[in-house]
Amino acid sequence: MIHPALDIIASQxxxxxxxxxxxxxxxxxxxTGSNHGSNADIIISLINIEEDRVARDPINFLRRDNGILLxxxxxxxxxxxxxxxxxxxxxYGLALQFVQEVIQFFQAKYVFDHLNTPNLDPGIEKxxxxxxxxxxxxxxxxxxxxxxxxxxxxxxxxxxxTVDSVTDQAGPLIKEIEAQxxxx
Numbered sequence: 288m289i290h291p292a293l294d295i296i297a298s299q300x301x302x303x304x305x306x307x308x309x310x311x312x313x314x315x316x317x318x319t320g321s322n323h324g325s326n327a328d329i330i331i332s333l334i335n336i337e338e339d340r341v342a343r344d345p346i347n348f349l350r351r352d353n354g355i356l357l358x359x360x361x362x363x364x365x366x367x368x369x370x371x372x373x374x375x376x377x378x379y380g381l382a383l384q385f386v387q388e389v390i391q392f393f394q395a396k397y398v399f400d401h402l403n404t405p406n407l408d409p410g411i412e413k414x415x416x417x418x419x420x421x422x423x424x425x426x427x428x429x430x431x432x433x434x435x436x437x438x439x440x441x442x443x444x445x446x447x448x449t450v451d452s453v454t455d456q457a458g459p460l461i462k463e464i465e466a467q468x469x470x471x
Contacts (some may be wrong), residue, residue, distance in 0.1 A: 288446045289333070289366065291408035295399065296368070296416075296445070297331055298406075305388050307331055312371050316435035328372060328385040334429070335367035339446070364448040367419065369429075371440040382439040389441055393418065416443045 293309050300307040308327040315330060370389045372382035393416050396403065400413040407414075421429065423437040430437050 288408065288410055289336075289364070292366070292411055292414055292448050293331060293333065294389075294443065295404060295411075295414070298340075299396070299399070299404065300329065300365055300389065300392060301389075303392050305329055305385065305392065307370070307389075312373070312438075312440075313368060313433040313435060315373060316433070316438070329389055330371045330373055332369045332371065334369045334442070335431075337365050339363040339365050361449050362464055365443040366448060368416075368443050368445055369440055370443070371438050373438055379439070386439045386441050390418070393443060405429070410449075412449065413447065415446045417446070418442070420443050 297307045297309055306327045307329040308331065310327075310330045310332060312330050312332040370386065372385040397416045398413060399407055399416075401407050421442065424438065
């Protein structure tokens with residue numbers, strides 16, 4: 288679900304007139320990325336994946352027809368995305384303009400669901416993007432990790448990518464039900 292989620296964000300930006308491509312900004316700045324020499328206004332890079340454990344559902348089965356299938360609890364992911372302008376032809380001012388356009392886009396539309404984004408992957412219920420703010424030390428660490436010098440960029444946390452699969456393994460039949468009553 289990660290790639291379809293990032294892909295829909297890039298296509299929505301393109302539909303709004305912002306040429307956006309997925310790519311590893313560290314490799315692109317080093318000249319080794321597949322997007323090197325790209326004409327994209329914005330490069331979208333996945334810079335972190337974290338599990339949202341609070342949203343974890345403890346249910347480990349699924350009712351199907353007259354039986355039960357075993358499954359592990361779904362994993363809910365938050366992705367940190369970096370939107371970077373690396374255009375050099377138009378200068379620094381144009382790079383700032385592209386970042387501003389990304390901010391304006393997500394200010395106007397920060398929730399993506401099947402009503403406002405019909406081509407959203409059926410396996411994704413909804414995506415919510417929220418701007419992240421970094422202090423100077425965090426920015427330094429980020430760009431050091433990416434191996435490049437700072438470029439105009441903005442980071443967003445994308446919430447809820449759900450990874451869920453059901454096995455073909457049937458669950459056990461229920462033979463008896465035990466109930467405990469507690470009187471207070």
